[in-house]
Structure formats: C-alpha cells, structure tokens
Amino acid sequence: MRDDPRLPSAPGFWRSPLRGPWFTSVLGLVLLAGITVLFVTGLLSYAAYNPDLAPVNDKTPDKGILGFYLFAWPTNPHWLYRLNQGVHVTLGITLIPVLLAKLWSVVPKLFALPPARSLAHALERISLLLLVGGALFEFVTGVLNVQLDYVFPGSFYPLHFYGAWVFFAAFAAHAALRTPAALRNLRGPRNDREPRPAAEPACGTDPLVSPRPGTPTVSRRGALGFVGGGALLLFATTAGQTTDGPLRRTALLAPHGGPDPGTGPNGFQINKTARYAGIRPSETSPHTWRLVVTGRTGTVRLTRTDLLRLPLHSAALPIACVEGWSTSDQWWRGVRLRDLAALVGHEDDPPDVFVESLQLRGAFRHAALRAGQVADPRSLLALYVNGEELSPDHGHPARVVVPAAPGVLNTKWVARLTFGDL
Structure with missing residues (x-):
C-alpha cells in the first residue's frame, strides 16, 4: 500500500522538484531565528501585564511554573511595550509565507510510513506533529486576534499563552534534532540548491526528494525569492501600525494602522469607543x-x-x-x-x-x-x-x-x- 503512487504515503506521490534538504533547511533556519524572537517577545508582553500583581491583571491564573520568569515591568524606556508588541505582531505576520512554505516543503514526512523507524525517529515525528499543529494554532489565533479582536469562545490570553508553550516545546525539540542536519545541508553540494530535471533520477534516500520529480518551472532560489517577496509585502502592509511617518499609510492589514483617524488633538487611534464600553x-x-x-x-x-x-x-x-x-x-x-x-x-x-x-x-x-x-x-x-x-x-x-x-x-x-x- 505504501508504494501505491496514488497514496500520499508513497514517495512518488509528491512530485515537486523544488522539495529537498537545502530548500527546507533555509526556511527552517529563518524560522528558527524568527520564532525564537516571537516567543521571547510574547513572554515579555505577558510580563508587561503584571499578572502576579493582582487577579484582575492575570488572564491565565492556572499558569503555575510557566510564570517562573515574571518580573515587575519597568517604565523605562517609555516606548518599551510599543517596540515589543510592534516586533511581535509585525514579525509574526511577516513570517506567515515562510511558515507556509516550510510546511509545504516537509508535507511528505507527515505521511511517511512506517510511523517510526527508531526511538529518535519517533521523537522527531511526534515533535513534528506538535510543531505543525502548534504553529497553525498560534499563527491563526494571533492573526484573528489582530484582525477581528477577541473572536474566540474563551479568552484569547490563556489560549495563546498555553498554546505558545506547547508549540515552543515542540519547536525546541525539533530544532535540537534537526538544526545540525540543516547546517550540514546548507554547506552541501551546490547542485542540491536547484531541482533535478525530470529525466534525472533522484539519488539518496531523503524523503523530501521525489524519486520521480516533475519538470521544474522555477528554481529553488526563485521559490525562495517568491516566499521572501510575500513576506516583504506583508511586512510593508503591517509595520506602519507601530511606526510614525509614511509607513503608517501602508498599514493596510492593521486594523488601527493607516492615517490617524479624524483631525485635531484627539485625532489618533482608539481601541474601544465610549459607546462600545457603555459609557453614558x-x-x-x-x-x-x-x-x-x-x-x-x-x-x-x-x-x-x-x-x-x-x-x-x-x-x-x-x-x-x-x-x-x-x-x-x-x-x-x-x-x-x-x-x-x-x-x-x-x-x-x-x-x-x-x-x-x-x-x-x-x-x-x-x-x-x-x-x-x-x-x-x-x-x-x-x-x-x-x-x-x-x-x-x-x-x-x-x-x-x-x-x-x-x-x-x-x-x-x-x-x-x-x-x-x-
């Protein structure tokens, strides 16, 4: 059954010549740096709420040891939270094309059989499943919160907080297992950086490389350029929400981006109106x-x-x-x-x-x-x-x-x- 080319568990089912260790490794190392920054800035954002100060500030009262790092949030520099959240949200949205490309590049591994060939392989598969599920959950809930503002059946804060810890634990385990190989792949032969012609059989046993690749229509470098262009576009249409000057006018994906609303001394961004808050x-x-x-x-x-x-x-x-x-x-x-x-x-x-x-x-x-x-x-x-x-x-x-x-x-x-x- 696993060799039936009609099934996703068959190596020949996935025919894109773009998939390969070098392509996946480049994306993975970008995400390694980006997601680490996202995790740190997310933890700092939670600390800024001073959740240990009073129950009214604590939206995750059962966090237990996950709050080990909490500290009294400072008042200097005065733009500290503005910078932290600007980086967190803008970087998160910018990384979406990279994340999607990385998931696409490793999708054959999700269907590979047998499920586990060794203990190390089993740990890698489990971390991969948690990683994929956690990444989709964190990015989707984060984007929904930014765009639609509190649309969840429960509170956004505990969902995103606990989800982040599960996701990052899987991410750290996966990174520890795969980063050495990713670095080796980047230093590998230059011909691994371009797809093989359809007539040239794939060598080796890497599950990302199709044994019967289709005809390439773009180079791997070109595909990375396309992913980078998408990330740059999202950056340009988001970053202005947390900066001043011309970029604010390009923040099309930010609910409170764009030009300052209204005119006059009170003509700047508003999160909730008096009417929404029930102020008479x-x-x-x-x-x-x-x-x-x-x-x-x-x-x-x-x-x-x-x-x-x-x-x-x-x-x-x-x-x-x-x-x-x-x-x-x-x-x-x-x-x-x-x-x-x-x-x-x-x-x-x-x-x-x-x-x-x-x-x-x-x-x-x-x-x-x-x-x-x-x-x-x-x-x-x-x-x-x-x-x-x-x-x-x-x-x-x-x-x-x-x-x-x-x-x-x-x-x-x-x-x-x-x-x-x-």
Missing part, C-alpha cells in the same frame, strides 16, 4: 462625575474642578496595544498618580493602585499598577491630550496614562483609585 454621557457630566480616591488616611472625592486646582504635569507618551498597533507620542496633561496617592496618606511611599472604570462591559474594566509605575513622574491621571480636553472616546473626563504599559492598563473613564495592598 450623564455619568461623565461635570455635575455628576466624581473621582473617588482611597488610601491610608481614608477616602476623598474629587470633581474635575478639584483636580484642576492640583498641580498639573505633562508627559509625552504613546498608547500601545497587544494587537501590535500604537500611537505616536501624545502630549498628555493631568495630575500625577503619586500626587493623588499623597492626598490619602502616601506622601513618601506611593504604593500599588487598583484602578476602576465606569466601563460596564468588556475586558480590563479594572486594572492594577505597581508602586514603581505609580511613582514614575510621567504616570498621570490625564485630563487633557495635545492641549485639549479628552474626547469621550479617549476617556473623558479622566484616564490613566503610564509609560511603557500595555494600552489596556491605561484605563479610560476612571471612577476610582484605591492605593495600598491589592
């Missing part, structure tokens, strides 16, 4: 809105007028989202979080703070910030942006802005701040 104008009216601040010495209630009587400070900070998009630096003005902490008894030692929003539905209605974030002089309860009052969609009457923090931790429509142990 009556709740944000100066006659009804009050900021409740609680701490060591009790509770104070402040109107917007009260806040304007406090010392106001400014900071130029971006908003950067887990989906990879970000704004340029916007000029925010408001009251320092550490000054609000001082109002309730934390003059010298600003503690952690629990921030609550007027938002009625959706993720991150509440968020916690670390003491180091509160103490940073650029961390503000912002009342203005770019010289104008915040618009309703940007968090009027007040929003939190913290350097280097994920956008969802820059809570909009703030109603309460609780300083102290969380």
Whole structure:
C-alpha cells in the first residue's frame, strides 16, 4: 500500500522538484531565528501585564511554573511595550509565507510510513506533529486576534499563552534534532540548491526528494525569492501600525494602522469607543462625575474642578496595544498618580493602585499598577491630550496614562483609585 503512487504515503506521490534538504533547511533556519524572537517577545508582553500583581491583571491564573520568569515591568524606556508588541505582531505576520512554505516543503514526512523507524525517529515525528499543529494554532489565533479582536469562545490570553508553550516545546525539540542536519545541508553540494530535471533520477534516500520529480518551472532560489517577496509585502502592509511617518499609510492589514483617524488633538487611534464600553454621557457630566480616591488616611472625592486646582504635569507618551498597533507620542496633561496617592496618606511611599472604570462591559474594566509605575513622574491621571480636553472616546473626563504599559492598563473613564495592598 505504501508504494501505491496514488497514496500520499508513497514517495512518488509528491512530485515537486523544488522539495529537498537545502530548500527546507533555509526556511527552517529563518524560522528558527524568527520564532525564537516571537516567543521571547510574547513572554515579555505577558510580563508587561503584571499578572502576579493582582487577579484582575492575570488572564491565565492556572499558569503555575510557566510564570517562573515574571518580573515587575519597568517604565523605562517609555516606548518599551510599543517596540515589543510592534516586533511581535509585525514579525509574526511577516513570517506567515515562510511558515507556509516550510510546511509545504516537509508535507511528505507527515505521511511517511512506517510511523517510526527508531526511538529518535519517533521523537522527531511526534515533535513534528506538535510543531505543525502548534504553529497553525498560534499563527491563526494571533492573526484573528489582530484582525477581528477577541473572536474566540474563551479568552484569547490563556489560549495563546498555553498554546505558545506547547508549540515552543515542540519547536525546541525539533530544532535540537534537526538544526545540525540543516547546517550540514546548507554547506552541501551546490547542485542540491536547484531541482533535478525530470529525466534525472533522484539519488539518496531523503524523503523530501521525489524519486520521480516533475519538470521544474522555477528554481529553488526563485521559490525562495517568491516566499521572501510575500513576506516583504506583508511586512510593508503591517509595520506602519507601530511606526510614525509614511509607513503608517501602508498599514493596510492593521486594523488601527493607516492615517490617524479624524483631525485635531484627539485625532489618533482608539481601541474601544465610549459607546462600545457603555459609557453614558450623564455619568461623565461635570455635575455628576466624581473621582473617588482611597488610601491610608481614608477616602476623598474629587470633581474635575478639584483636580484642576492640583498641580498639573505633562508627559509625552504613546498608547500601545497587544494587537501590535500604537500611537505616536501624545502630549498628555493631568495630575500625577503619586500626587493623588499623597492626598490619602502616601506622601513618601506611593504604593500599588487598583484602578476602576465606569466601563460596564468588556475586558480590563479594572486594572492594577505597581508602586514603581505609580511613582514614575510621567504616570498621570490625564485630563487633557495635545492641549485639549479628552474626547469621550479617549476617556473623558479622566484616564490613566503610564509609560511603557500595555494600552489596556491605561484605563479610560476612571471612577476610582484605591492605593495600598491589592
């Protein structure tokens, strides 16, 4: 049965002359570097949410030892999260053609019989199956989250987080087994870099090489050029979501890419509108809105007028989202979080703070910030942006802005701040 050319388990079923060790090795080494960067930036993104700080920040409460590396996310440099997520999302989308070409190049191995010839071969086959399934799961869920924003039956965060660990474990095992051979293939004979003519029988026993190849219509170098061109096209239509200048206009695949929406001081990217969040104008009216601040010495209630009587400070900070998009630096003005902490008894030692929003539905209605974030002089309860009052969609009457923090931790429509142990 395995020799029946009509079955995918037969070596002669797969006739493309492009497949071969050199072609697969080039793609594999590109993915080795790219996926390692993706994994590291993904872990850093998770750390930026400060999941060990408070349950409201932790979207994967059962992570156990998988959270061994977590650390207090810094506030310097202020563009740190913007860079991290820009690299993570843009690189992930850019690698899609490389991943698809690599899967195509090794598809004969998925059907090869017998399933295992030795223990090492069995481990390689298992790692390959986990690798293929994990890669498709991670890339598909990542792209869906970027393009459609939370379309999963469960939360995106645990699905992508646990999937990443399973995928990378298989990836690391496969890389350990195959990287030495891939490096040897790159140093192999130059004639392995081009497909053999159909009339020339394949030599050797490599399962990627067809024993009866079809007529080549493109060279392997040409095929790599085609894959590279596709990757470059995806890069050009995605990278602008996290940069300033002309590239932003080419970010056609980024939901919040393209030119800044609208005009004026509030004319920059918005993740969720006031309408989506269920914010009613009556709740944000100066006659009804009050900021409740609680701490060591009790509770104070402040109107917007009260806040304007406090010392106001400014900071130029971006908003950067887990989906990879970000704004340029916007000029925010408001009251320092550490000054609000001082109002309730934390003059010298600003503690952690629990921030609550007027938002009625959706993720991150509440968020916690670390003491180091509160103490940073650029961390503000912002009342203005770019010289104008915040618009309703940007968090009027007040929003939190913290350097280097994920956008969802820059809570909009703030109603309460609780300083102290969380």
